[in-house]
Amino acid sequence: MNALLKRVWIGLATALIVSLAAGVLPDHIQMYADGRIHLGAPAPTPSPSTAAPTPESTSPPLTRDAVDEVIRTAVSAAGLDPSQGRPTVAAGANSNRTGWVAVRENTAAQAEMNAIGADLERQGWTLNPNPNGDRSDASRSYKRGGWYLLVSTRGKTQAPSTTSTLTDSQTYLTLTGLQLNLADIPLPEITVRIG
Template sequence: MNALLKRVWIGMAAALIASLAATVLPDHVRIADDGRIHLGAPESMASPSAVAPTPESTSPPLTRDAVDEVIRTAVSAAGLDPEQGRPTVAAGAAMNRTGWAAVREKASAQSEMDAICADLERQGWTLNPNGDRPQASRSYKRGGWYLVVSTRGQSQAPSTTSGSTDSQTYLTLTGLQLNLSDIPLPEITVRIR
């Protein structure tokens, strides 16, 4: 019985890791029709039914200050004052992370998120649709940064932001710099039964 439970836990852990990897690294993770997960597999090994990832625009690497300006511009384009929210990472605290969050009315948060996303696309950010839920969160990439726009949950909001009521939600933009192009990934195949 212990061996069976151990196999179940290992299988569940592998599925969770693969799901998270597919969300964060869609260019490096492929799930074949037969249930096999390929990490770092060359393009020739990909399943014929796999959807080709959207290529990232060839833009120079961005600095945190540039991403902060992108966030301010997108928030302003949505008709919001960036000062209505708060930064989720203190200035100078981390050069590879940034963000902004504000408590918004649920009735308007979706349209504000849509306007922010439209401005990000206008600014040249590439939509990264893997794992997105259009009504709750969308992720974009550009210049080594990933930017997630979300209208749900308190878990992503900074602790200094006041709590929300039932008619309110958090509108957040979370930026994370990842330079994955220099990391060679070995080919790993996992079969989940």
């Protein structure tokens, strides 16, 4: 009975690891009909007659300067002056992070957030699925060229510092950019047989 319970726990742990890895790096998970699961770099194809799947096309990598320009363009498209806000990361301080923040009235912030998102999509950014459902006031994440942009509003209770000067009718409108390349994170090659 103890050996059976151990096999069940190992199977559950393996299933959890595989499902998490499949969500983060789907092109590094291979499941075979005989129950084997391969984690890591794609295994070589068994036969040269079988064509390898075509990798998903991606945008060329973007520089931080290009992402800063995307942010300025999207903010301007929402009817705002980018100079009325402030950068969240100093120029030249970090090449893989950037951002912009401005104090806005609650009544206008949602429409401005929507306009910024619409312009990001016009510029070729892809909207990520929203884990918070389809709420219109939820933060939105966009991706392109190895960068992720989060567009959100943060009220007084979520302000970046305790010395916030926000009134009850104001919020922070923020764009936060982060460069991530998940393909560069090495996964160990593991082959597991279930069953």
